Amino acid sequence: MTALEVEVDPREAGFDAQRLNRISSHLNRYVDRGLLPGVNVLVSRDGQIVYRHMYGARDMERSLPVEADTIYRFYSMTKPITSIAIMQLYEQGLFQLKDPISRWIPSFGGSQVFAGGDALRPQTRDASRDISVHDLLTHTSGLTYHFHMAHPVDEMYRRAGFDWTKSPGNLENQCDILASLPLLFDPGSEWNYSYSTDVLGRLVEVMSGLSLDVYLEKNIFEPIGMVDTGFSVPSGKEARFASCYYPNGETQQAVLLDDAQRSRYLREPEAFSGGGGLVSTLSDYHRFTQALRSGGSLDGKRIIGRKTLEFMTSNHLPGGVDLTDYGRPLFSETAYDGVGFGLGFSVVLDPAKAKVLSQEGEYAWGGAASTAFWVDPVEDLTVIFLTQLLPSSTHPIRPEMKALVYQALL
Numbered sequence: 414m415t416a417l418e419v420e421v422d423p424r425e426a427g428f429d430a431q432r433l434n435r436i437s438s439h440l441n442r443y444v445d446r447g448l449l450p451g452v453n454v455l456v457s458r459d460g461q462i463v464y465r466h467m468y469g470a471r472d473m474e475r476s477l478p479v480e481a482d483t484i485y486r487f488y489s490m491t492k493p494i495t496s497i498a499i500m501q502l503y504e505q506g507l508f509q510l511k512d513p514i515s516r517w518i519p520s521f522g523g524s525q526v527f528a529g530g531d532a533l534r535p536q537t538r539d540a541s542r543d544i545s546v547h548d549l550l551t552h553t554s555g556l557t558y559h560f561h562m563a564h565p566v567d568e569m570y571r572r573a574g575f576d577w578t579k580s581p582g583n584l585e586n587q588c589d590i591l592a593s594l595p596l597l598f599d600p601g602s603e604w605n606y607s608y609s610t611d612v613l614g615r616l617v618e619v620m621s622g623l624s625l626d627v628y629l630e631k632n633i634f635e636p637i638g639m640v641d642t643g644f645s646v647p648s649g650k651e652a653r654f655a656s657c658y659y660p661n662g663e664t665q666q667a668v669l670l671d672d673a674q675r676s677r678y679l680r681e682p683e684a685f686s687g688g689g690g691l692v693s694t695l696s697d698y699h700r701f702t703q704a705l706r707s708g709g710s711l712d713g714k715r716i717i718g719r720k721t722l723e724f725m726t727s728n729h730l731p732g733g734v735d736l737t738d739y740g741r742p743l744f745s746e747t748a749y750d751g752v753g754f755g756l757g758f759s760v761v762l763d764p765a766k767a768k769v770l771s772q773e774g775e776y777a778w779g780g781a782a783s784t785a786f787w788v789d790p791v792e793d794l795t796v797i798f799l800t801q802l803l804p805s806s807t808h809p810i811r812p813e814m815k816a817l818v819y820q821a822l823l
Contacts, residue, residue: 496757614687
């Protein structure tokens with residue numbers, strides 16, 4: 414695909430070019446100090462690229478530089494794509510958001526809620542109702558993640574075989590195991606970042622009759638020209654794949670975690686994770702975000718209806734509250750104060766409460782390896798930031814990027 418060059422003079426697009434270059438200076442310092450392996454950034458306004466920056470390495474051990482076509486682990490930036498996929502099926506009348514997911518995955522019928530005890534001897538009670546599709550899309554299902562390390566149910570997930578490097582069996586089997594474990598809370602009563610979007614991926618498979626990888630390729634990737642996106646790195650493209658790093662505990666220096674040339678992503682996975690399994694490029698995800706900023710279509714190919722997308726990027730938390738009021742204070746890919754949640758996206762409700770320079774109505778998400786994107790419908794702005802450092806909470810790059818981009822607007 415394209416090398417993603419700047420397409421318009423920043424001033425013509427309403428940016429101060431000199432102030433935009435503060436992004437480069439700031440991010441380069443992270444790389445020069447050894448805190449990040451490399452960075453790859455794109456800012457677009459009114460559908461045209463106004464800023465591009467690449468710096469550092471995609472593979473520090475082999476001294477290979479970041480390039481325009483570098484392939485990254487996108488982790489949870491998979492979630493918005495899977496959310497679009499399930500809502501495509503909603504647009505076809507295949508389900509209603511209030512429908513219980515047990516209609517398609519029977520093992521989720523009659524869920525139990527954790528009521529006491531510990532991971533080895535849990536006490537449970539009947540859930541007030543079954544999990545709905547809406548609960549999955551909004552992360553209010555009562556499911557959790559193994560890595561939260563905050564609750565006995567989190568430990569039960571780990572004991573059941575869920576961790577960073579593997580999950581138990583194929584997607585059908587994973588969902589049956591998740592269904593057998595107690596929920597953290599009654600569906601719809603709280604927000605908790607979880608495997609909900611992986612379950613959505615299974616719903617896509619059952620409703621469409623296609624495996625998740627085939628469905629996404631046919632209905633999202635191929636129509637809008639995402640040629641380097643999938644659940645593994647294709648043969649012949651291995652040299653473009655970035656290694657992934659983690660911070661040394663004392664120095665915060667980036668240390669190798671997953672060697673690009675030995676990574677599990679070089680092989681097709683047993684299960685296609687709709688919550689975190691995709692690899693992709695800046696170019697491909699730029700095409701996805703451009704489809705979003707255009708109301709659901711790109712180059713004449715529509716992947717979601719305009720009104721559906723508006724619905725998805727509205728706050729769906731009850732009473733219009735933010736994540737602080739409705740969520741558990743655990744790890745996720747967004748801040749909580751002043752931020753709500755839609756159907757697969759975080760949504761800025763109150764920049765002043767968030768205490769981050771941003772725009773009301775801006776929607777976004779990120780990935781565990783410190784990747785991030787946002788779309789601002791008011792300013793007609795899209796931003797993508799890519800690196801490979803896990804976890805994403807290591808450095809405050811996301812709020813820093815918000816300030817660096819918005820301060821450059823004229």
